[in-house]
Every structure is written in structure tokens, then in C-alpha cells.
Amino acid sequence: MAASLVSYSEKERKDLLLKIYGRMLKRFGQRNWWPGETQFEVCVGAVLTQNTAWKNVEKAIANLKQSGKLDLESILNIDIDELALLIRPAGYFRLKARRLKSLVEYLYKRGGRKLSKIRDVQTQQLRAELLAVWGIGPETADSILLYAFERPVFVVDAYTKRIFSRMGLISREADYEEVRTFFENNLPERLQLFNDYHAQIVATGHNYCSPKPRCEECPLEDLCPKLIWRQE
DNA sequence: GACCAGGCACATC
DNA sequence: GATGTGCATGGT
Numbered sequence: 001m002a003a004s005l006v007s008y009s010e011k012e013r014k015d016l017l018l019k020i021y022g023r024m025l026k027r028f029g030q031r032n033w034w035p036g037e038t039q040f041e042v043c044v045g046a047v048l049t050q051n052t053a054w055k056n057v058e059k060a061i062a063n064l065k066q067s068g069k070l071d072l073e074s075i076l077n078i079d080i081d082e083l084a085l086l087i088r089p090a091g092y093f094r095l096k097a098r099r100l101k102s103l104v105e106y107l108y109k110r111g112g113r114k115l116s117k118i119r120d121v122q123t124q125q126l127r128a129e130l131l132a133v134w135g136i137g138p139e140t141a142d143s144i145l146l147y148a149f150e151r152p153v154f155v156v157d158a159y160t161k162r163i164f165s166r167m168g169l170i171s172r173e174a175d176y177e178e179v180r181t182f183f184e185n186n187l188p189e190r191l192q193l194f195n196d197y198h199a200q201i202v203a204t205g206h207n208y209c210s211p212k213p214r215c216e217e218c219p220l221e222d223l224c225p226k227l228i229w230r231q232e
Numbered sequence: 233g234a235c236c237a238g239g240c241a242c243a244t245c
Numbered sequence: 246g247a248t249g250t251g252c253a254t255g256g257t
Binding site: 045046047049050051052053054055056057091092095099134135136137138139140143155157158159160198201202205206210211212 | 235236237238239240241
């Protein structure tokens with residue numbers, strides 16, 4: 001369970017996580033995530049963005065909107081090949097068509113047309129159920145929990161692992177659950193903070209911390225010990 | 233033309 | 246339980 005590479009006291013760790021957030025917030029401003037108009041659209045976007053640039057997801061969502069299919073019952077009833085063609089710009093389209101179907105079948109069974117019954121389900125229970133849905137892994141489940149159902153879970157993605165392992169705060173080998181609990185244990189449990197923190201990480205990762213990083217303009221530059229990540 | 237992007241399931245060792 | 250592979254489009 002050695003999630004962190006450099007050893008910090010608990011207080012140092014917590015202060016640093018907040019300081020990092022402050023830097024990103026100053027650079028990008030409040031992100032107001034997730035980019036989606038409805039709860040259902042957030043769920044769809046969460047699947048479509050799996051290993052895919054958001055730009056491509058936007059095209060797929062626009063296709064769904066344009067054809068009037070961006071609602072639970074439409075996805076439930078649409079022919080799978082037709083669905084695949086609509087979401088084609090998002091990549092892995094045949095695969096994602098099946099994943100969307102499987103998610104929507106679960107949501108409908110569990111929450112009804114308006115997803116209203118899901119409000120009463122405890123977070124840990126809901127998380128376990130989402131993870132049991134075929135095609136829904138930990139990141140997709142947590143994105144849905146946080147951004148569609150407003151539950152305080154921390155979303156971990158490729159950028160999170162890259163940025164925070166390069167900073168020496170988590171190990172490169174840390175798995176999803178390790179990283180998630182690292183953040184959940186070291187940040188105040190506030191919905192709005194979890195929401196915007198992940199959004200800031202994506203903005204930072206997208207702009208500055210790709211495999212080929214651009215550290216000079218990164219808001220975290222002076223906090224990031226390059227000796228560590230240059231060995232990766 | 234190579235590399236990358238807000239993963240996940242499944243096969244194989 | 247670790248590691249490898251298929252899935253696919255679109256931007257840089």
C-alpha cells in the first residue's frame with residue numbers, strides 16, 4: 001500500500017494537494033464540469049470518452065442529439081448498428097455501442113425512465129452495481145457517480161496518474177483504487193472540490209503533461225521534481 | 233506517417 | 246496476479 005514515493009507527513013501531503021489545486025485553479029479558473037447538459041448526457045459521455053479525445057466525443061454526441069436519440073429510451077430501443085454509426089467519430093464505435101446499451105439497460109432497470117429511483121441508492125452500493133455493468137470500469141463508474149449523480153468520489157484517469165507520479169506523490173505502479181483512496185484520504189470530502197479537482201487535472205494534463213510534457217508553462221512546474229519523472 | 237487520446241474486457245502465462 | 250492485445254476515429 002505504499003502509494004507515495006516520497007514520504008511526507010500527513011499534513012504536508014494534505015497541504016500540498018490543496019496547493020496544487022490552487023495553482024491549477026488560478027491557471028484555468030473554475031471548470032464547471034462535466035461538459036454535458038443532462039445527467040443522461042454525462043453518462044453517455046463517460047462511456048464515449050474511454051481512451052478517446054473529448055473532441056471526438058463531441059461529434060458523436062452531436063450526432064445523437066441531431067437525430068433525437070440522446071435519451072435513455074432511444075438508446076435502449078435503437079438498433080445497435082445504427083447506434084454504432086452515430087457514435088462512429090468517438091472511435092471503438094462497435095464496442096462502445098454495446099457498452100452504451102449495457103449501461104442503459106442497467107440504468108433503466110435500476111432507475112426507471114427518469115433515473116429517479118437511483119437517488120436513494122447508497123454511494124458504495126451504486127458504485128458496486130456500476131462496476132458490475134459490462135463495459136463500465138472504475139474510471140467510467142466514478143465519472144458517472146461524481147458528475148451525473150453528484151456523489152463525492154474522486155475520479156482517477158491517465159492524467160492523474162501521470163501528473164502525480166511525476167510529482168513523486170504516488171508510485172507509477174499504483175493501481176486505480178490506490179490512487180483514488182490517496183486523494184479521498186488526503187482531501188476534504190467536498191463534492192465541489194472533487195468535481196473541480198479532476199477537471200483541473202484534465203486541463204493541466206491536456207495542456208502540459210502529455211507523454212511529451214511542456215513544463216515551462218505548467219502551473220505546477222516548480223512543484224514537480226523532474227529528476228523523478230525523467231527516469232520513467 | 234507516427235503518435236496520442238479523460239479505458240475496458242478478455243486471453244494467456 | 247501480472248502482462249499483452251483488440252478495439253478505431255480524428256487531431257497534431
